[in-house]
Amino acid sequence: MSRIRVGIVGSAGYTGGELLRILIFHPQVDIVFANSVSNAGRKVYEVHNDLFGDTELEFSTAFHSEIDVLFLCVGHGDARKFLDANPIDQSVKIIDLSQDYRLKANADYQNDKFIYGLPELNRKEIYRAQYVANPGCFATTIQLGLLPLAAEGLLLDSIHINATTGTTGAGQKPSPTTHFSWRSNNLSAYKSFEHQHLQEISESLNQLQPGFLPQADLPLLERAAQKLHFLPQRGAFPRGIFATMYVESSLTKQQAVTLYKEFYAEHPFTWVSDRNVDLKQVVNTNKSIMSLEKHGEHLLIINATDNLLKGASGQAVQNMNLLFGIEERTGLNLKSVGF
Numbered sequence: 001m002s003r004i005r006v007g008i009v010g011s012a013g014y015t016g017g018e019l020l021r022i023l024i025f026h027p028q029v030d031i032v033f034a035n036s037v038s039n040a041g042r043k044v045y046e047v048h049n050d051l052f053g054d055t056e057l058e059f060s061t062a063f064h065s066e067i068d069v070l071f072l073c074v075g076h077g078d079a080r081k082f083l084d085a086n087p088i089d090q091s092v093k094i095i096d097l098s099q100d101y102r103l104k105a106n107a108d109y110q111n112d113k114f115i116y117g118l119p120e121l122n123r124k125e126i127y128r129a130q131y132v133a134n135p136g137c138f139a140t141t142i143q144l145g146l147l148p149l150a151a152e153g154l155l156l157d158s159i160h161i162n163a164t165t166g167t168t169g170a171g172q173k174p175s176p177t178t179h180f181s182w183r184s185n186n187l188s189a190y191k192s193f194e195h196q197h198l199q200e201i202s203e204s205l206n207q208l209q210p211g212f213l214p215q216a217d218l219p220l221l222e223r224a225a226q227k228l229h230f231l232p233q234r235g236a237f238p239r240g241i242f243a244t245m246y247v248e249s250s251l252t253k254q255q256a257v258t259l260y261k262e263f264y265a266e267h268p269f270t271w272v273s274d275r276n277v278d279l280k281q282v283v284n285t286n287k288s289i290m291s292l293e294k295h296g297e298h299l300l301i302i303n304a305t306d307n308l309l310k311g312a313s314g315q316a317v318q319n320m321n322l323l324f325g326i327e328e329r330t331g332l333n334l335k336s337v338g339f
Contacts, residue, residue, distance in 0.1 A: 004029050004324055005066065009082060010073035012036040012059060014168050015097050017048040018313035019071055024055050026317070026331035028324075032067050034059050065089040069320055072096045073313075083109065093323050094131045095316050101133040102200045103220070117319045119328070120144060120267045121204055126322045134319065137311030138163055138232060139197040141241045143204050144270055144288045145301040148263035149247065150208035156248050157227055163243035164233040165307055188234045195232050198224040240279045241307045249299035256292050256299055268329050269310060269318065277302050286314035286332045309334065 006023055010016050011034035023029045034044055036059040044059060045052040063086060070092055072079040079098040088094060090110060101107050101114035108114075115125045117132040118140065126132060135143070142161055149155050164187075202224035206212040214223050235242075249256065257272060264270040270288045277291045282304045290303040305311050314332055321330050 004320070005032050005068045006030065006071065006320075007033050007035070007063065007067040007069075008071045008073060009035040009063065010075075010078075011044075012039045012047050013073055014308055015312045015316075016071075016073040017051075018308045019073060019316065020044060020048060020051060020055075020057075022313060022317050022331055022334075024051070024057075028326060028330065031057060033062050033064070035061065035063055037061050065092055067092055069093040069095065069323065071316060071320075072098060074098055076100065090130070093129075093320075095134055095319055095323075096132070097134045097312055097316055099133075099136060099196065099200075101131070102135065102139075104203060105220075107133065116200065116204065117315065118143060118204065119315070119318055119322060120264065120270055121147060121207070123267075123322065126319055127325070129323060132316075132319045132323065134312065134316045136197040136200060137241055137305070137307035138165065138195065138243075139200045139204075140311045140315065141243045141288065141303050141305045141307075142197070142201055142230070142245065144305075145243060145245045145290055145303040146201075146205060146247075147208060148260045149249070149299075150205045150212065151263060152259065153209050154247075154249065154251070155205060155209055155212055155227075159228050159245060159247050161228060161230040161243065161245045162233070163230070163241055164235040165241045166235055166237045166239040168239045168308055184236055186234075186236050189231055190234060192231050193225050193229060194221060195230055196221070198228050198230055202228060237279070239306055239308055240283050241305050241311060242279045243303050245301045245303075246295075246298045247301075248297050249294075250297075251294075251299060253292060253294040253299075256294065260290070260292065269332075277304050279304050282306050282310070284309070285334045286310045286318065 039059040040061045044057045076099045079096045079100040114131040114133040115129040117134045199220045214226050260272045269286050273291045277289050281289050283306050286309045288305045293300040321328050
């Protein structure tokens with residue numbers, strides 16, 4: 001097939017930088033523009049220093065539709081504003097990394113709908129899609145730990161989740177809780193029981209296990225929180241998400257392992273390990289690696305992902321590959337740091 005012409009809006013941030021790192025070396029991609037208003041005229045490597053020697057691409061304010069796919073790496077709320085202000089030719093595919101189009105109620109655009117872009121859930125729909133809403137990082141990690149159970153109708157009323165993310169999960173703009181002096185040797189909880197990713201998680205679980213969401217006249221976040229008891233934490237490390245989830249289950253450990261391995265057998269980035277998982281196995285990769293334990297009546301699921309790759313830009317490229325009918329792993333042979 002012909003080469004894929006790519007445009008990136010918001011390319012100076014963390015997710016934009018990760019996209020550039022992948023796509024510069026993607027064998028079927030040409031980057032047409034890397035949009036950044038605040039860095040226009042600067043070389044990409046002046047912001048993303050590790051790309052020195054890899055590209056002479058410059059940031060620009062330019063935007064035009066002579067592309068095949070547009071990545072939106074802008075803040076939450078800004079993707080919808082950008083598309084409202086810059087109508088895109090309907091031939092251009094769009095992959096939005098913000099949360100603006102993830103929920104079913106917000107998915108409409110140009111008489112079409114954004115498809116929720118979790119390949120392990122919606123691969124067939126992504127193949128046929130024009131617009132993809134890339135999942136959130138916590139949402140990706142947690143859903144991958146629960147989808148096999150939902151597919152068999154095995155999720156009961158209470159799901160207990162504890163997940164810790166690195167500093168990059170908060171984005172590039174500094175804040176009091178992202179400074180090194182505050183994060184170093186520190187740990188804190190935030191948005192307990194009310195993290196916004198609960199909404200997309202609950203919609204996906206309800207897709208596989210109809211009736212999972214309480215049928216009540218309540219906002220989606222409140223309905224989700226009735227069953228998903230989620231405690232997010234900020235960790236003292238740059239990147240990655242380490243999540244533990246436990247549910248009541250009558251499955252034996254071996255039955256659970258078999259269920260999970262069969263569910264993910266055809267998904268190249270999602271793995272079930274027979275050994276305990278740690279975060280360094282997935283950092284700088286597009287992998288999700290999980291392990292299972294049985295403790296009395298509880299099934300414990302441990303899952304680790306890189307929040308900037310499988311939780312954001314790597315998954316976005318995975319979705320691009322699916323949209324254009326090329327092998328899902330193309331350009332994503334990324335390796336862990338290994339130490």
